[in-house]
Amino acid sequence: MADHILAIDVNGDRHRVLVTDQRTLLEVLREDLGLTGTKHGCDVGECGACTVLVDDKPVLSCLVIARQVDGSSVQTVEGLAHDGKPDLLQEAFAELGAAQCGYCTPGMLISARSLLDDNPDPTTEEVQAGLAGNLCRCTGYIKIFDAVRLAAARDRGL
Amino acid sequence: MTQSFSVVGKPLPRVDSMDQTMGKTQYVDDMTLPDMLVGRHLLSIHAHARILRIDTSRAESLPGVRGVITGSDLPITYGILPISQDEHALAVDRVRYVGEPVAAVAAVDAATAEEALGLIDVEYEPLDEVVTLEQAFADDRPILHGDGLGQNVHRSAALEFGDVEEGFARADYIREDVFFFGGNTHAALETHAALASYSQTGKLTLWSSTQVPHYVHRTLEKVLELPAGRIRVVAPAIGGGFGGKTDPFSHELTAAKLSMVTGKPVKINLSREEVFYAHRGRHPVLMWIKTGFENDGTITSMRFKTFLDGGAYGSYGVASLYYTGALQPTTYRIPNYRFEGVRVFTNKPPCGPKRGHGTPQPRFGLECQLDKAADHLGIDPATIRRRNAVEPFSTTVNHLRITSCALVECIDKVVEESGFAGKHRQLPSGRGVGLAVGAYMSGAGLPIYFNDMPQSEVQVKVDRGGGVTVFSMATDIGQGSTTMLATVIAESLGLEPADMIMVTADTDLTPVDLGSYSSRVTFMAGNAAVVAGRKIRSRVVQAVADELETEPGSIVAEHGRVGVAGDPDRSVSWADGVRLAIAATGPLVESGGYTAPKLAGSFRGAGVGISPAYSYSACVVEVDCDAATGIVKVERVWLAHDIGRALNPLLTEGQVEGGVYMGLGEALYEEHAFRGSLHRGPSLLDYKIPTALDMPPVETFLIESDDPEGPFGAKEVGQGPLLPVIPAVANAIHDALGVRIDEVPITPPKIVAALREVSRGRPGRVGPVTIPDYEFTRLTRVEVPEGFVTP
CATH class of the missing domain: 3.10.20.30 (Beta-grasp domain)
Known part of the structure; x- marks a missing residue:
């Protein structure tokens, strides 16, 4: 070794x-x-x-x-934060209750960041596919999908 | 009267949500201490064997190893229930399941600890295994807890309320069904971890991912023979629980003991595989239900038999057993009811409490049977449930006090929103809808060990700058209990939840809360917080009233100010009000406690099922099934939940969605399956939990029945919403394909097998047909409660 x-x-x-x-x-x-x-x-x-x-x-x-x-x-x-300011995903996850125990959250956020970098306007189905490798045992994923879509919309200035 | 609230009822984020999303939340395994050692367990490779010899000398002499312990170092038994003190931290003389901890090592790093495990020599003498119910009831197998051969019955129960035979005699229609609910497990994303530090002054601190710091505290006191006052248990952030972190566990005791032996901090983090062995998940339950109905669907009588495969140790098993019989009458007026149940020991990881604790299994059987009866009687599934629904402020035949109850409103809501009436029996083949209901306790009425002290205590201390610190042992496992407490105190004081300073789950710093189990925290800790908050509020209000020379009745505390209602000129800031109160009456520190009302009947088993309030849920599931492959796609779920009052609708909706998710996993995918005594796949690859791709849309409806005893009217939401989901899926599959899968999980091969039966002209059913020939003895007959009205 x-x-x-x-x-x-x-x-x-x-x-x-x-x-x-x-x-x-x-x-x-x-x-x-x-x-x-x-x-x-x-x-x-x-x-x-x-x-x-x-x-x-x-x-x-x-x-x-x-x-x-x-x-x-x-x-x-x-x-993920830029100049001390949280990423839009970090804010949206917090705001919409996308983290319960929070244990899957860091990995989930990274996968979501990667997804949005490739596809700034994903449908819910595309978010589901993009996060399929990240297990969450608390939320049923629904608020995670919502948070990713909210961050994406804000990122596009909506 | 409509109450108005300032923060209660607002969909605010968790008070710690930004820490969570910034990656700053600290779980046990994120912690390190100087000079910390890494601990590991050696696991049994046999399901049942005598330990003839353990030789640790080679491991001890490996450079870097600081301590090795075996069962003889921790000889005192323990268990979560006082009546089930049958566990050792490390096996003594005998192992009872594959994966049971046999020895523990502390070393300078993980690689050294793991190398040391390989140097421990254990000589086993394998014994006959007990794996199935049949083997557990046989006379010629070794007794797991005792010597010789015989039956492995852990506990049995037999209770009759009213007269079931009289009830069957007046029934127009009687049916008997057999169901099986496969075992499954919690699979919280965080694996269990414990960090112990024994100081030179003889004080032990244990940081642990536990839902029950108070019970872990008591267990350490007993097993380590240390005074409780010298032990501190802290639960930092917990990465999910679901009941899986509600027992005292081996690694908590071995980390502590290794720290005492070595004089250094020791951390043990269980591997994912070890978590599957530590288990304490859903019991596999075989059940038989015989129910009598009048022609209009009214239930006249019910017999319920349950057979629980408990695994190797007691855990919560005695309670789990009674729970398989306790809550059926909380949803339906059953005038005559007999429950018989038995839990057996087998050579598998111990089962215990998982979300819904002992009640999802009978709920599955009951709700499926009700649909079958409705079908036979020509009644629709909603009508038969409404016809039998319990009424608010009533008593059940098994002596449970019902207060607020919006069961019928929940049924109406999901039936209407889902368009159930227009879909049931009317969708094209392959598509179907199913309905089911459930009820759950807002906290067990009794503590786990007998005592008359409060079940929850909360302290509030206010700083001269106005800062409010809340102290509670309530343990946030992701369900949001810390935010709930912050909300209750903030509401009382006219402040914002995010302003509260929360100190939780620390036996040195916080007053006792019994823990995050039985959906008790909002009701019990919440009520204790209401009391503490009111005391602080009334002292500040009195001081401000005196200052403004007015009556306290005219003073309000809201939006960070305290003063005369409707007169901003006659008010002071919260901080000024606090200083006035401290000057007038001394330190601003108050406490509150909650003790549930005495609700238990006087019969054996009466302590299980009682609760100060019950939540109610109704669920409709719509499925699309592929008849060729048996694959079920859940299209949408509608769930209405009677929560009493949603203190925070965002968090409560999250609990409903999480409960639906977990219910779907249990219904369709998850099984803690064994090949003989060997776990089929102790990994997240083999144990299938739903992914993001499997989750359908969920429509949540929160029904507020304003419970008279709940904090601001609130009841539980953590467990109840899971209950109706599983039978609703089974009923939807029947609606879609005409087949009955009376066995959970409902996997594609079972559906294909049932359809094949249909194509051969036989009934399309997969499921158990018989129950063991076990004779329940010592039937306790209990009079129906006073005031019980027979439907």
Whole structure:
């Protein structure tokens, strides 16, 4: 088992982290960098709670070997705000009750951000498809769909 | 009189919602302490075996390992119910299910802890397993809790209210049905975690993802033999509960013990697989229902038998057993009622309370049977339910006091909004609608251990700057109890919920609330908060009245000011009012408590089912079924819920939607299934919970019946709305395809099998046909309550 120095950019900050071959991106974020906003619900890629953006693409960070993303740029829930102002999705989720226990919320927000970046005006069906990899056990998803659509409308200036 | 409210009834966000969406909310596994160790459990690989020897020496000598403990280090038994003290934190002498914790390790990191587990040598002597009901009732299997061979009955119950035979004698139509409800589990997104820290001064702190800090506190006191005053239990943010974090768990005790042994903080976070073994989810229940009807659908008599597969330990099982018989009469006037139930032990993870605790299973059977009877009698499903509906302010045959009740209004609402009358039996083949109802308790009437103290206490302290701090042990598991308390206090003081400073779920800092179970928090903690809030308010109002030289009766507290109603010039700011009150009468600290009225009858089992108020729900589900594949698509759900009063409609609507979601999962997908004694798939890939793609639109209707004893008239919403969803799905599938799947979950292969029966000219039904030949003894006959009116 060899150690490597991983160089990654997380939420705009550059980090160098000593990692083993097996260390996952989720472990690096939560344990090495203290970014506990990203959650783990299964550690085997089934629940979506650990979703983060790597080079603007959503990935399940529990399944990503940290070495694979050497040199990449990573965005987590802590990095969604811009200049201290919450992302429209963060505000809409809070406002419409899209978070109950809140545990799936960070991963859900990241998937939703990725969805809106690709499709600024999704239908409810498209939101459902976009969030299909993120499990929520509290809300029945309905208020999450509403919040994503509200944020999208506000983003389009409506 | 119409009450007017300032914040009650407004759809405000949770008070902590921005922390949640910014990723700042701290759950147990997000916490670290200096010099913290990582703990792991070694799990049993046998469903039933004697432990002949455990050798931990190789693990102990692995560099980085700081502590290893086994059952002999924690020999004292515990269990959530005082009558079921049958668990050990780590197995002692014997293991009873695959996945039962056998040893625990604390090490400098997770990899070392896991390596150490592999170095623990356990020698087992496998024993015969008890897996099915039949095996549990057999005489030639080992007794799980005891020695020798014999039956594995944990507890049985037999109660008769009125005279069922007399009731059947006057029935025009009697039918008997058998149903099965498969077990399922909570699957909260956060896996259970505990962090323990034992200080040099002999004080233990445990942060745990628990719904019941008070009961965990008591369990630590008992098992660790520490004085309660030296133990602090804190529940930080909890990532979902649904009843799955309502028992004291092994890892809470082993983390604490390992911290005491090593002198360092120890954190144990269960893996997803371990959560499936820790379980405490829905009991699999086989049931037999015999009901007599008059020709117009009026129920004359009912017998209900339930058989619960409890798994390896007691947990809440005695209560779960009685709950399978308790709430049927809360929706329908059943004049004569006999309930017989039995819970058995098997070599599987222990079952316990999941959302609806013991009542979704009989509700499924009852509501499906009612539809079958309506069909036979030529009555529509709504009419037969209205005809038998309980009335407000009545007493049930099993001695339950009903207060506010908007059951009929709930039925009317969903029937009207869904267009049920125009759809039932009239949609094209493959499409159908189903109706069902339910009722649930707003808190169990009795605490889990006998005592006469309040079931909930709330303290309020007001700072000289006007800041209001609310202290309560109520545990927010996502249902919004913290926001509920903030709303109640803010309403009392004329402030905003977001201004309240909330200190919750900490046994050192907060007065007792028994926990987030039995849908008790809004009713009980809410009522305690009403009392505390009123006391603070009246002191501030008195001080301001004195200052303005007027009567307190003319003073109002609203929008952050306290003064003469309708006269802004004669008012002071809230903070000034607070300073006047402190100057006049001293520290502004008050408390309130809530104790439920004494409602229990005097018969054995009378303590289960009583509640200060019941919520009511009615549900219509519309489905589109594919006859070739058996796949069911739920098109839309209409759900009306009698909530008494919605303190916060946004949060209560969220509870309804979540309950519908969980009900759909149970109806169609989820099963805690076993191959023999081995879990079929302890993962979120194999255990199918609904995804975003599976969720239909839900139309929620909140019916406000203004309960006379609820806080501002409120009742529960966390559990009740799940109940009618499951039978409504089954009834809709029958409407769509003409087949009866009397077994949950209703999976595509069952539908295809039922349709195949139809094509062969046989009845289109899949489900159990017989029940075990178990003789219920010691029937208790209970007189009908005084004032009970036979329909």
